[in-house]
Amino acid sequence: MSLGVYIHIPFCAQKCLYCDFPSVAGASELYEAYTAALCREIASKGGILGAARVDSVYIGGGTPTVLPAGCLVRIGECLRRHADLAPDAEFTVEANPGTLDADKLAALLAAGATRLSLGVQAFDDVVLAAAGRIHTAALAEEGARVARAAVGRGFQVATHA
Numbered sequence: 001m002s003l004g005v006y007i008h009i010p011f012c013a014q015k016c017l018y019c020d021f022p023s024v025a026g027a028s029e030l031y032e033a034y035t036a037a038l039c040r041e042i043a044s045k046g047g048i049l050g051a052a053r054v055d056s057v058y059i060g061g062g063t064p065t066v067l068p069a070g071c072l073v074r075i076g077e078c079l080r081r082h083a084d085l086a087p088d089a090e091f092t093v094e095a096n097p098g099t100l101d102a103d104k105l106a107a108l109l110a111a112g113a114t115r116l117s118l119g120v121q122a123f124d125d126v127v128l129a130a131a132g133r134i135h136t137a138a139l140a141e142e143g144a145r146v147a148r149a150a151v152g153r154g155f156q157v158a159t160h161a
Helices: 028-044 046-051 069-082 102-111 125-131 137-153
Strands: 002-009 053-061 084-095 115-119 156-160
Touching (some): 028 069, 053 069, 069 084, 069 102, 084 102, 102 137, 115 137, 125 137
Parallel strands (some): 002 053, 053 084, 115 156
C-alpha cells in the first residue's frame, strides 16, 4: 500500500485577494513554533507513516517558501526520519516567485524536495497587483529562471496559473 502526504503551511507574505485557503499573512513570529509543532505531529504519526510506503509528499499552503530555509530543511528531515519515503518519491513544494531565491531552492533540495510548483498567476503586473500577488512579472520570470537552473540538481519544475 502506498500513501500520499499533504502538509499545509498556513503562512503567506500577503494574503492574495482571491485566496480561500486557510492562511494568514504577517505572522513570522509563529514560523519556528509551527515548524516545531508540525515536526512533533509528524513524529507522533510515525507508526501510520511507517506502515505504508510514502510515494508522494506535497507541501502547500499558504506559501511554504515564506518559511525560513532552516524550517523547510527541518520539515524534510522530520519526514525522512518518521516516514517510509520511497526512494523515488515525488516531493513537491509550492513556491511564490516573491519568496524564492537560490538559497531557498538549496534549502528545498536539502529538505528532500524533487519538484517545485511555482505559482505564477499572470505575467501582467496590472493583473498581479489586482489579484494581490506580491510578485511582479519580472520576479516571476526570475523565479522561473532560478528554478530552471536547479533542475540539473534534482528538481522538476511545474508552473501553474
